[in-house]
Amino acid sequence: MLIFENIRLALSSIRANKMRSFLTMLGMIIGISSVIAIVSLGDTMRSVVANEYKNVGLGLAYMYINPPDDTYGDNTYFTTADAEKLKEAMGDDLAYVGFNQSLRKDMTVGRRTKTLYVSGLAENPTAMKNLKIIYGRMLSDKDFQEKRHHIVLQKETAEGFFGDANAVGKTVKVKLNEDQEEFLVVGVYENQDSALMKALQGGSMEFAYIPESLMVTEDSYNWSLYFVVSDVNQMDSMKSRVTAYMARMKNLQPEYIVMSSASEEMGMIDSMLGSLSAVVGAIAAISLVVGGIGIMNIMLVSVTERTREIGIRKALGARTRDILTQFLIEAAMISAAGGLIGTILGISVVAIGGMLFGITTVVKPQVIVIAVAFSAMVGLGFGLYPARKAAKADPVIALRYE
Structure with a gap:
C-alpha cells in the first residue's frame, strides 16, 4: 500500500x-x-x-567496360551482336538482354507537341518492365523482331493528347532521329511509381515505350548492357559467368568488365x-x-x-x-x-x-x-x-x- x-x-x-x-x-x-x-x-x-528496387527487379544487372589506361576502342563498347551472342550463350538463365535506351524525344499529335522520355524494350519486355497495362497490350517479341512502329503510352500522356486514356488504335508521331515517325498505340499503362520515386524523377516525368530495335541499330555502339537473370538467387554466379564470357568475347581481362546489380545497389x-x-x-x-x-x-x-x-x-x-x-x-x-x-x-x-x-x-x-x-x-x-x-x-x- x-x-x-x-x-x-x-x-x-x-x-x-x-x-x-x-x-x-x-x-x-x-x-x-x-x-x-x-x-x-x-x-x-x-x-x-x-x-x-523490388519494383525495378532485384534480378536486374548491368555492365560496362573500363579499359586499361582509359583506352577506348571498338571492343570497349557493346553492339546488338554482343547482346544476341550473350543471350544465346546464357540461354534461359537470362530472361532479358538489352541496352535500356531512354531518350527525351518530341511526340506530336496534330498541332500538339510534348517532350517526354521514350524508352526501348527488347525481347521479353515484361522481364525488364512490368507495366500495369489498363488498355490494349504490352509490347511483344514480334514488335522487337520485326521493328514494328508500336508504342505503349502512359495514361497521362494519352489523356493529354486525346482527352481519353483509351488511346489504343490511335497514332502519334515521334521524332526519333531527324524525321518524325508514326507510331500505332497498342497499349496504355498506369504509372505505379511511389510518391518518392515521382518526386525524384521530377514529378511530372512521363515515359513511353517502343521496340528497342528502332532505337539501337546494328552498327551503333553502346556504353552499357543490361540483363535480367531468371533466378535472383543465382545472381552472383550469373555475374561471374557473364563477366567471363564477355571478357573472352571482347578479348579483355575480366577485371575490365565492371558489373553492378540492383540487389547490390539496394x-x-x-x-x-x-x-x-x-x-x-x-x-x-x-x-x-x-x-x-x-x-x-x-x-x-x-x-x-x-x-x-x-x-x-x-x-x-x-x-x-x-x-x-x-x-x-x-x-x-x-x-x-x-x-x-x-x-x-x-x-x-x-x-x-x-x-x-x-x-x-x-x-x-x-x-x-x-x-x-x-x-x-x-x-x-x-x-x-x-x-x-x-x-x-x-x-x-x-x-x-x-
Whole structure:
C-alpha cells in the first residue's frame, strides 16, 4: 500500500506545480519524439528503397567496360551482336538482354507537341518492365523482331493528347532521329511509381515505350548492357559467368568488365541509410540526457522546498528508504509522462509525414520500447541524487527549516 501512497504524493506534487512539471517533462518529450521520429524515418526510407528496387527487379544487372589506361576502342563498347551472342550463350538463365535506351524525344499529335522520355524494350519486355497495362497490350517479341512502329503510352500522356486514356488504335508521331515517325498505340499503362520515386524523377516525368530495335541499330555502339537473370538467387554466379564470357568475347581481362546489380545497389543504400539513422538517432538521444538533467534540477528544487515536509515525515516514523522511494517515484513519473507524450508525438509526426508523401511508414515496436526504457532509466538515474539527498536529511534540522 505504501507504493500507492507514494504515487499519490507524487501526483499531488506534480499537480501543485503543473507548469514547472510540464517544462521539466519537455526535455524528455523532445528527446523521445526526436529519437522515435528519426529512427522511424530511417526505417521508412529503407522500406521505400527496398520496395522501389523490388519494383525495378532485384534480378536486374548491368555492365560496362573500363579499359586499361582509359583506352577506348571498338571492343570497349557493346553492339546488338554482343547482346544476341550473350543471350544465346546464357540461354534461359537470362530472361532479358538489352541496352535500356531512354531518350527525351518530341511526340506530336496534330498541332500538339510534348517532350517526354521514350524508352526501348527488347525481347521479353515484361522481364525488364512490368507495366500495369489498363488498355490494349504490352509490347511483344514480334514488335522487337520485326521493328514494328508500336508504342505503349502512359495514361497521362494519352489523356493529354486525346482527352481519353483509351488511346489504343490511335497514332502519334515521334521524332526519333531527324524525321518524325508514326507510331500505332497498342497499349496504355498506369504509372505505379511511389510518391518518392515521382518526386525524384521530377514529378511530372512521363515515359513511353517502343521496340528497342528502332532505337539501337546494328552498327551503333553502346556504353552499357543490361540483363535480367531468371533466378535472383543465382545472381552472383550469373555475374561471374557473364563477366567471363564477355571478357573472352571482347578479348579483355575480366577485371575490365565492371558489373553492378540492383540487389547490390539496394544493399549499399540500405546500409548507408541504416548507419545514418543510427548516428542521427544517437545524436537526438543526447536531448534525453539534457531532459534528465532538467529532472535532476527540478527534483533538487523540490527537495529544498519540501525540507520541512521531509522532517515531519521522518519525525512521524518514515524510514530513509520510504523518503528515497517517494522522490524516486516522483522523478520516474515525470520521466514516464514525458516519455508517453513524446512517444505519441513522435509516432504522430511520422504518420503525418507518411500521409503527406503518400508512403507507408514503418514504426518498429522495439524502437518505442528502447526509447521509453532509456528515458525511464535516465529519469531514475538523474532522480537518484535528489532522492538520496532528501532521504539523508536530518529530521531535526529539517524541522527547523523555514
